[in-house]
Amino acid sequence: MILFPAIDLKDGKCVRLLYGDMDKATVYGENPAAQALEFQAAGFQWLHLVDLNGAVEGKPVNAPAVESILQAITLPVQLGGGIRDMATIEMWLEKGVRRVILGTMALRDPATVKQACKRFPGRIVVGIDARGGMVAVEGWVETSTITVVDLARQFEDAGVAAIIYTDIDRDGALTGVNVEQTAALARATKIPVIASGGVASLDDLAALKATGAPFEGVISGRALYDGRLDPGAALELLR
Numbered sequence: 001m002i003l004f005p006a007i008d009l010k011d012g013k014c015v016r017l018l019y020g021d022m023d024k025a026t027v028y029g030e031n032p033a034a035q036a037l038e039f040q041a042a043g044f045q046w047l048h049l050v051d052l053n054g055a056v057e058g059k060p061v062n063a064p065a066v067e068s069i070l071q072a073i074t075l076p077v078q079l080g081g082g083i084r085d086m087a088t089i090e091m092w093l094e095k096g097v098r099r100v101i102l103g104t105m106a107l108r109d110p111a112t113v114k115q116a117c118k119r120f121p122g123r124i125v126v127g128i129d130a131r132g133g134m135v136a137v138e139g140w141v142e143t144s145t146i147t148v149v150d151l152a153r154q155f156e157d158a159g160v161a162a163i164i165y166t167d168i169d170r171d172g173a174l175t176g177v178n179v180e181q182t183a184a185l186a187r188a189t190k191i192p193v194i195a196s197g198g199v200a201s202l203d204d205l206a207a208l209k210a211t212g213a214p215f216e217g218v219i220s221g222r223a224l225y226d227g228r229l230d231p232g233a234a235l236e237l238l239r
Contacts, residue, residue: 001238002217004048005039005224007032009062016222028225032065033072040073042231047077048219054082070096080127089116103127104137110154117159126155129166152189162216166196177204183213192216199223205237
């Protein structure tokens with residue numbers, strides 16, 4: 001399992017939100033590139049980036065911060081937030097992002113997501129963010145009436161590289177991963193699943209691993225910033 005350290009960008013800064021609320025942001029750093037370099041030095045193999053402003057506005061907003069990170073590190077980067085059309089997908093892939101994460105697009109425009117999978121094999125990730133088991137979009141502002149599993153199954157044979165499943169009710173709250181629902185999704189689809197939201201300690205990583213579900217990895221943000229999750233111990237556990 002891959003452990004993806006997360007850098008969430010709001011107004012050019014590294015932040016973590018509580019329950020996906022843009023008004024409940026804790027700033028962890030003014031220099032995203034420096035934070036990315038720290039994660040690289042700690043031995044991580046990937047970096048997970050989210051343009052939070054972009055997710056709400058529907059277009060890239062923190063592009064300068066993302067570009068500074070891409071220039072600073074050699075780690076592969078996956079990026080989500082504000083990517084709503086083919087032109088933006090192409091733009092980020094050309095700039096050096098390894099994989100783009102499509103969330104709102106997956107619900108609103110699945111045909112274009114499938115087209116992108118064909119054009120860019122292995123480089124399209126679907127982000128499924130859920131509140132109460134239902135898919136939420138537009139930067140988590142709107143909750144739909146479609147279930148997580150139903151949306152995932154729409155992309156079964158599309159060539160999606162992975163699904164990132166985030167439980168919004170736990171995101172940034174350090175209350176533990178929703179192991180049961182995340183494992184159920186991983187077993188319900190052939191697409192590799194990445195768990196996100198609520199990681200608080202090594203126990204959460206161990207619980208995910210113990211399910212035996214075919215996870216590609218897990219994303220952690222606040223627990224790494226707060227020192228609750230030791231990078232070395234976490235990487236060793238998942239290795």
